[in-house]
Amino acid sequence: MSDVVFDRVEKMFGDFPAVRQTSFDVAPGEFVTLLGPSGSGKTTCLRMVAGFVAPTAGRILLGGRDVTRMPANRRNIGMVFQSYALFPHYTVAENIAFGLKVRRVGRAEREARVAEALRLVRLEAFAARYPAQLSGGQRQRVALARAVVIRPDVLLLDEPLAALDLKLREELQVEIKRVQSELNMTTLFVTHDQGEALSMSDRIAVMQAGGIVQMAAPHALYERPNCRFVANFLGRTNLIEVEVAGRLADGATAVRAVRGEGGWAVAGAPDQVFAIGERCFLATRPEHVRLGGSPEQAFEGVVRNLIYQGSLWQVEIEGRHGEALSALVGAGDAVPTRGAAVRASWDPARSFLLKAEEPAM
Amino acid sequence: MTRIAAPAERRAPWFLALLPSLVVLLLVFGLPLLELVYVSFHPTGGPAQIGPGLTLENYTVVFEDRLFADVMARTVGLGLAVVLCCLVVGYPVSYLLARATGSWRGTAFFLVTVSLLVSSVVRNLGWFPILGESGVVNWILTSTGVIQTPLRLVGNIVGVMIGLVHAELPIMILTLTTVIRRIEPDLEEAAQSLGGGPVAVFWRVLLPLSLPGVISGSLLIFTLSISAFTTPAILGGNRVLIMAIYIAQQFQIVLDYPAGASAAIMLLVTAAGLTWAATRIRARGGEAG
Ligand SMILES: Nc1ncnc2c1ncn2[C@@H]1O[C@H](COP(=O)(O)OP(=O)(O)O)[C@@H](O)[C@H]1O
Ligand SMILES: [Mg+2]
Numbered sequence: 001m002s003d004v005v006f007d008r009v010e011k012m013f014g015d016f017p018a019v020r021q022t023s024f025d026v027a028p029g030e031f032v033t034l035l036g037p038s039g040s041g042k043t044t045c046l047r048m049v050a051g052f053v054a055p056t057a058g059r060i061l062l063g064g065r066d067v068t069r070m071p072a073n074r075r076n077i078g079m080v081f082q083s084y085a086l087f088p089h090y091t092v093a094e095n096i097a098f099g100l101k102v103r104r105v106g107r108a109e110r111e112a113r114v115a116e117a118l119r120l121v122r123l124e125a126f127a128a129r130y131p132a133q134l135s136g137g138q139r140q141r142v143a144l145a146r147a148v149v150i151r152p153d154v155l156l157l158d159e160p161l162a163a164l165d166l167k168l169r170e171e172l173q174v175e176i177k178r179v180q181s182e183l184n185m186t187t188l189f190v191t192h193d194q195g196e197a198l199s200m201s202d203r204i205a206v207m208q209a210g211g212i213v214q215m216a217a218p219h220a221l222y223e224r225p226n227c228r229f230v231a232n233f234l235g236r237t238n239l240i241e242v243e244v245a246g247r248l249a250d251g252a253t254a255v256r257a258v259r260g261e262g263g264w265a266v267a268g269a270p271d272q273v274f275a276i277g278e279r280c281f282l283a284t285r286p287e288h289v290r291l292g293g294s295p296e297q298a299f300e301g302v303v304r305n306l307i308y309q310g311s312l313w314q315v316e317i318e319g320r321h322g323e324a325l326s327a328l329v330g331a332g333d334a335v336p337t338r339g340a341a342v343r344a345s346w347d348p349a350r351s352f353l354l355k356a357e358e359p360a361m
Numbered sequence: 362m363t364r365i366a367a368p369a370e371r372r373a374p375w376f377l378a379l380l381p382s383l384v385v386l387l388l389v390f391g392l393p394l395l396e397l398v399y400v401s402f403h404p405t406g407g408p409a410q411i412g413p414g415l416t417l418e419n420y421t422v423v424f425e426d427r428l429f430a431d432v433m434a435r436t437v438g439l440g441l442a443v444v445l446c447c448l449v450v451g452y453p454v455s456y457l458l459a460r461a462t463g464s465w466r467g468t469a470f471f472l473v474t475v476s477l478l479v480s481s482v483v484r485n486l487g488w489f490p491i492l493g494e495s496g497v498v499n500w501i502l503t504s505t506g507v508i509q510t511p512l513r514l515v516g517n518i519v520g521v522m523i524g525l526v527h528a529e530l531p532i533m534i535l536t537l538t539t540v541i542r543r544i545e546p547d548l549e550e551a552a553q554s555l556g557g558g559p560v561a562v563f564w565r566v567l568l569p570l571s572l573p574g575v576i577s578g579s580l581l582i583f584t585l586s587i588s589a590f591t592t593p594a595i596l597g598g599n600r601v602l603i604m605a606i607y608i609a610q611q612f613q614i615v616l617d618y619p620a621g622a623s624a625a626i627m628l629l630v631t632a633a634g635l636t637w638a639a640t641r642i643r644a645r646g647g648e649a650g
Binding site for chain 1: 545547550551552553554555556557558561565566569570
């Protein structure tokens with residue numbers, strides 16, 4: 001049984017659909033991330049689970065109970081806010097004790113559980129401090145401890161790391177993940193940061209314009225995005241407009257460029273059916289494109305731009321008809337110069353086809 | 362390099378510009394006040410007369426004269442009651458106002474502030490058609506059979522209270538709204554997510570965080586209530602003997618100037634002290650927020 005069930009939930013603000021008929025569920029102990037650009041409805045989804053926003057249609061179940069009409073304070077959830085939302089007039093220990101106090105947990109047990117929560121986030125030495133005396137990272141750890149100390153059915157986090165700088169953000173990613181798996185806490189996490197989503201989640205739901213466009217494990221999502229939006233929201237993907245030319249003996253699909261003369265074999269297993277003659281997109285990740293290779297599987301062009309990324313060079317190639325292709329080349333390998341004519345190619349198994357139409361939203 | 366002579370050096374000091382108004386203020390407010398202090402330390406010398414010699418009697422009377430002690434007690438009681446009513450009515454309104462968004466927020470603020478600008482005489486007289494023996498309230502209560510004989514709602518302390526609460530509520534609302542607006546709504550949601558119902562959210566989060574506003578607003582309204590004159594005079598019909606009315610009677614009817622003066626000084630010192638405290642609390646709350 002799932003801990004969180006989102007059953008055909010919809011939220012309209014006036015006649016604006018912030019969330020359209022959306023369904024998903026989170027299994028016990030699972031870490032699910034809602035990932036999407038700003039305004040795609042992630043926060044609204046999370047706040048509907050928390051009980052701060054009432055859905056205009058659909059049902060929400062927590063641990064099997066229908067909580068759609070239940071007020072937030074009776075749902076037994078733990079919530080972590082981007083703003084930390086620590087009570088400024090309480091010490092760290094008092095903040096963490098808040099949920100236990102309103103639940104009338106006895107003093108001895110309360111103190112023991114607060115101490116345990118402080119140990120969990122490694123802030124034992126800060127129990128008597130006030131939030132104003134803590135750094136951003138420490139505040140968010142207090143907020144995390146405060147949310148998990150009540151043993152919630154589900155932990156909800158709304159962009160908890162967005163206010164922190166990069167290094168702290170990475171530290172806290174690890175910290176949150178460690179606490180979550182130590183407690184085996186069912187977790188729903190919201191972020192617009194793909195790196196965060198990929199590194200922390202068991203599954204990711206990619207949201208766009210109020211709906212989930214794809215929900216899958218991080219590697220599946222990255223390797224096999226089901227549309228151009230997902231392909232470009234998680235990392236970058238080269239997209240070449242092509243037309244299906246035929247089937248090859250080995251089960252691969254032959255395609256030819258709509259503009260220019262290029263033709264390629266595509267061996268990435270298709271999720272969808274592509275008819276002969278259908279216009280679609282050939283997709284391949286920059287890290288799978290290498291310079292050189294056989295003329296049969298080639299993209300010919302001129303180097304337009306070179307972007308140094310530390311361990312890699314990003315090589316931007318422009319085809320004769322304006323098509324663009326991006327390749328990542330190891331800093332140790334031979335790097336072409338700007339303006340040089342190059343040939344790029346990729347393994348057919350590392351490319352796949354995407355429909356010309358985006359999924360109807 | 363020669364230093365350029367700053368033109369300011371030749372200019373008259375800035376406070377000279379204030380001098381004429383300072384002189385006027387001193388003449389109009391300072392001198393009468395000094396005279397009041399002077400009179401309050403002299404014995405009475407018969408109607409409208411000041412006797413010879415210095416005395417503290419006008420102040421020690423607080424502890425001896427039963428009538429005066431009653432006046433003080435009634436004044437303080439009235440002040441506390443008005444503060445309590447303003448808090449109970451004002452807090453929920455302030456909360457809604459502080460959390461309001463969109464277009465009607467401006468309208469609501471306008472309505473609250475504009476009621477501060479109505480002349481107190483007009484405001485008080487406006488209560489008579491509502492609270493009088495044949496007023497709206499009594500008409501509703503009698504015609505629905507809730508009561509048989511009309512209630513006395515003006516010309517007594519109830520009328521004074523209603524009038525004062527009405528006059529001072531906007532001040533309480535403006536004070537509270539300012540502090541409540543500074544409390545992040547996230548804090549309330551955090552409290553709710555942790556299992557706090559409305560009561561817990563109020564007592565454990567909202568009230569402690571708005572306490573500076575609650576205290577300074579209460580002090581302010583207490584001060585205004587104990588020194589109010591117009592409202593008690595009109596709605597109390599001169600029958601509710603509180604400090605301001607008592608002072609006026611000493612000067613106008615009893616003609617015991619030293620007694621009136623000492624009462625006025627005591628009221629003034631109390632009011633000044635409370636106002637100072639309210640200002641301090643507000644300044645501290647401002648730093649914390
Ligand atoms: N209370 C509200 N009233 C009106 N529109 C809202 C409200 N809350 C959110 N929206 C709109 O709903 C959409 C989704 O918002 P949100 O869930 O906050 O997105 P995200 O968290 O993905 O950035 C946005 O276009 C936002 O403007
Ligand atoms: Mg958001």
